[in-house]
Structure formats: C-alpha cells, structure tokens
Amino acid sequence: MLNLLSFLFGIISLVIVIPATIPLLGWANWIALPLIVIGVILGQLSSSNSGRNFNLVVLLIAVIRLSLGGGII
Template sequence: MGSLIAFVLGLVSLVIVIPATIPFLGWANWLALPLILTGVIIGQLSRSKAGRNFCLVVLLVAIIRLSLGGGLI
C-alpha cells in the first residue's frame, strides 16, 4: 500500500515537473520537491521499492532542471 501511495505522489509530482522544464517555469520544481520527498519516505517504509524508485527518478529530473536554471528560473 505504501508503494502505491508513493507511486501516486510521484505521478502528481511528475505532472508538476514536466511543465516546469519550460524556461521561466522552473520555480514549479520547488512546489514538487516536498511531494517527491514525501513519496520517497513513504516508499522507503513500504515493502516494495517501485514507488520509491519512481519518486527518485522524478527527483533526479527536478534537481537537474533546478541546477540548469540556477535554482530559480
């Protein structure tokens, strides 16, 4: 059950992160980070690690985008 919750949180975050790759929308990644981190924590506590791994991939995309934009843009 925890992995399913983490996967759903990862999907919601992905919906926020994908449009945030457009220039000047990078600030939306900051809105997605708490959701992603919550998904990682819940996924870590569950038996299956699929939800956690999905959240980690979304986190990686968000961090790369933030680093390319200087953390804000």
Template structure:
C-alpha cells in the same frame, strides 16, 4: 499499500515537474520537491522499491533542471 501511495504521490509530482521544464516555469520544481521527498519517504516504508525508485527518478529530474537554471529560472 504504501507502494501504491508512493506511486500516486510520484504521479502527482510528475504532473508538476513536466511543465516546469519549460524556461521561466522552473519555480514549479520548488513546489514539487517537498511532494517528491514525501513520496520517497513513503516508498522507503513500503516492502517494495518501485514507488521509491519512481520518486527518486522524478527527484533527480527536478534537481537537475533546477541546477541548470541556477535554482531560480
């Protein structure tokens, strides 16, 4: 059950992260990061790793985008 919850949290954060890849919308990644971290924690508490790994990939995408934009853009 926690794995499904982690995947759902990851999908919601993915909906926020995808449009945030557009220039000048990078602030959306800052909104998505706490949600993704919550998904990682919930996924770590589950018995399987799929939800946690999905959230880790989304986290990596958001962090790389933030680092390319200098953390702001």
C-alpha cells in the same frame, strides 16, 4: 498500500515537474520537491522498492532542471 501512495505522490509530482522544464517555469520544481520527498519516504517504508525508485527518478529530473536554471528560472 504505501507503495501505491508513493506512486501517487510520484505521479502528481511528475505532472508538476514536466511543465517546469519550460523556461521561466522552473519555480514549479520547488513546489514539487516536498511532494517527491514524501513519496520517497513512503516508498522507503513500503515493502516494495518500485515506488521509491520512481520518486527518485522524478527527483533527479527536478534537481537537474533546478541546477540548469540556477535554482529559480
């Protein structure tokens, strides 16, 4: 059950992160980061690792985009 919730948080975060790769929409990554962290925590509490790993990939995409944009842009 926790793995399913972790995937759900990851999918919601991915829906936010994908449009945030467009220039001037990088601020949306700051909205997605707390959701991703919640997904990672739920995935860690789960007996399976797939939800956690999915959220970590989404987190990596968001962090790389934030670092390229200087944190805001």
